Amino acid sequence: MTALERTAPKTYRGFSLPKIGVSGWVIAGALIVSASAMAPVIQNSLMTTQGRNLQVLEGQHTTLRIEIRQLEAEIARLVSVERIARRASEIGLVPGASTIFVTIGEAGPEPPKIPAEHLLEHSEPGSGLAP
Amino acid sequence: MAHQRAKRTSRVWLPAIAFTVFAVLVLARLVQVQILQHDQYAEEARSELYSSDTVFARRGAILDRNGFLLAMSMDTWDLYVASRVWKDDKTARSAAEAISEATGHDATYLRTLVKESGLVDVLVARDVPYDAGKALLDANVPGLVGLPNTVRVHPAGNLASSVIGIIGADNTGLTGIEAWYDSELLGTPGRVIFERDTTGSPIPYGETFTTEPVPGPDIILTIDRRMQFTAERSLQRAIEKHDASSGAIIIMDPQTGDILALATHPRLTFNTLDLSDPKQVQLLRNSAVSDIYEPGSVMKIITAAAAIDAELVTPSTTYEDTGIAYVFGVPLYNWNNGVYGEQTMTGVLQQSINTGAVFMMEKLGVGLFHQYLDAFGFGRTTGIDVSGEAAGLVRRPTDPGWSPVDAAAQSFGQAISVTPIQLVTALAATINGGRLIEPRLVKAMVARDGTRDELSSQVIGQPISPETSAIMRSMLGNVIDPGWYHPGKPHLYSAGGKSGTANVPINAGYDDTQIVSFAGFAPLQDPRILILVKLDENADLVTGTEAAGPIFAALVDEVLGYLGIPPDIEQVAAR
The missing domain is CATH 3.40.710.10 (DD-peptidase/beta-lactamase superfamily)
Structure with missing residues (x-):
């Protein structure tokens, strides 16, 4: 019974942290500080990504511009008089013996487009210089 | 026990004077470097840090009176090799093979050319077609550097060749219309200034200042x-x-x-x-x-x-x-x-x-x-x-x-x-x-x-x-x-x-x-x-x-x- 008579041990009270009042303002402040710290990093990262994208797009622009130029040169080569004359000769065409002129009252067809880069960009459709 | 008093001596001033003189010299040198010769050293620092390149403008085209192309400039690459990268034989061999395949130049000739030139950057191929050159550069061939250039092409063949004339390797007109209207056709070259690393290569995302080249105008001939x-x-x-x-x-x-x-x-x-x-x-x-x-x-x-x-x-x-x-x-x-x-x-x-x-x-x-x-x-x-x-x-x-x-x-x-x-x-x-x-x-x-x-x-x-x-x-x-x-x-x-x-x-x-x-x-x-x-x-x-x-x-x-x-x-x- 001795044991039963023993008094219950004293409750250990321990060290308790002082209560701090955590308000919404403090959380907001912490978030702002964190965001401010992260902002330059994020901004820098975004700029780098955008810069990279821009560089890629510029590269594509250059490549396309060069391809356009290559196509222009190819068109010019294909429509060259020398090539057309050679091709006509290869398929057995010969110059006409005589030219027949017919006077008609209607307006003629629109002149063909000029296959020059700047004129394609800046002239109205169908505009061209009279030969 | 009595303390023995140190004997007075003037030698203690010697290091003090020496340090003072040294400090004055350092200060004087700083004044010289930082103030008197500031501009010179700043320029030297800039030239160490920055490099620049001329970007040639695209030469204007020559067209007949109806707008058909007779002469135009196409983009190409001039390929250079950094010779010190090719000091390693194995690297040089594989790189030369790659360049040889794209340009048609003999690989052995390329290696010899780079080895014997004595230059830092050696021109190995001029006016390589744009597509072929870009493929090579994208393949990161060791030591290979490409500089953009242009080559004159004549889509109409030799038509009016004596009128049009020719241009030299530096893209300036030598004869005919190319010579007479050279200053107009040439346009205004641009300039790129960029930060570079110790090998002279541009630093990715480093500071770059670019003056865009202004292409020359196209010339419309009276020729039909x-x-x-x-x-x-x-x-x-x-x-x-x-x-x-x-x-x-x-x-x-x-x-x-x-x-x-x-x-x-x-x-x-x-x-x-x-x-x-x-x-x-x-x-x-x-x-x-x-x-x-x-x-x-x-x-x-x-x-x-x-x-x-x-x-x-x-x-x-x-x-x-x-x-x-x-x-x-x-x-x-x-x-x-x-x-x-x-x-x-x-x-x-x-x-x-x-x-x-x-x-x-x-x-x-x-x-x-x-x-x-x-x-x-x-x-x-x-x-x-x-x-x-x-x-x-x-x-x-x-x-x-x-x-x-x-x-x-x-x-x-x-x-x-x-x-x-x-x-x-x-x-x-x-x-x-x-x-x-x-x-x-x-x-x-x-x-x-x-x-x-x-x-x-x-x-x-x-x-x-x-x-x-x-x-x-x-x-x-x-x-x-x-x-x-x-x-x-x-x-x-x-x-x-x-x-x-x-x-x-x-x-x-x-x-x-x-x-x-x-x-x-x-x-x-x-x-x-x-x-x-x-x-x-x-x-x-x-x-x-x-x-x-x-x-x-x-x-x-x-x-x-x-x-x-x-x-x-x-x-x-x-x-």
């Missing part, structure tokens, strides 16, 4: 590619038929001075041009503007125009041809030693009578005759916009060894040397109302923003009146249509013109070889084209009328038909 092709083909055939050594054909709009076609033979070929061959170097010269020759009887047109304008003769003025004209006792004969009896001035042109030309010159007198030659622009450049133009030679009374016979000979095209372009310019004035117009090869420039700058024709003189010009058209029409067969008469159009046949002058007289020509225009009353056909040293020795006349006639029919001008010879038009 169809007419140019027709002229070149006609000339080629004529050279073969008459076994001539060379020749030229010029087609001009006499109302504006526009050169519609300018063909020369031989001509340079862009792809096979070898400047180490002296014969090919000769081809860089445009013979139609650079080479002089005695025009022969074509010059009688000028003599007649002068005499009529001075109101000393009319087309119907007559004189008696005896086959010989004596000038200061020197006999001058007709071209075929013919005797034509009484002749009008129109007859003089029709029969090409030398004594008749001398008759008109004597009416004018040497002074007035030379005034007219000057007014027509002989003896000076026409101002055509292409490099290498010659002024021609006109012997004058002030020249050493002058003789009045010289003036007489000049009246029928000897003792005077002209360029084909000079003659065409003068002849245009005789039929276009008397206006001497500066010939031109460029009619407009188009900037990259589409702004078009039209270049206008320049009237530079009025050697004869419009009335004289009308008379000349009629007289020259009678030359081609004399009432009998004339090889220079077109089938479909009225025309006027005159032939010329002149022996080639040598030191002590004249050679047996000859230069034949035919100059004419059509239609007769409203000339749209003026054509000069010239053949040099034709081995068959036929005259200008026989050799060059038919070429002129065929060209008139073809070119005016191409221009959409209805025929004005009734019986043919009606068929």
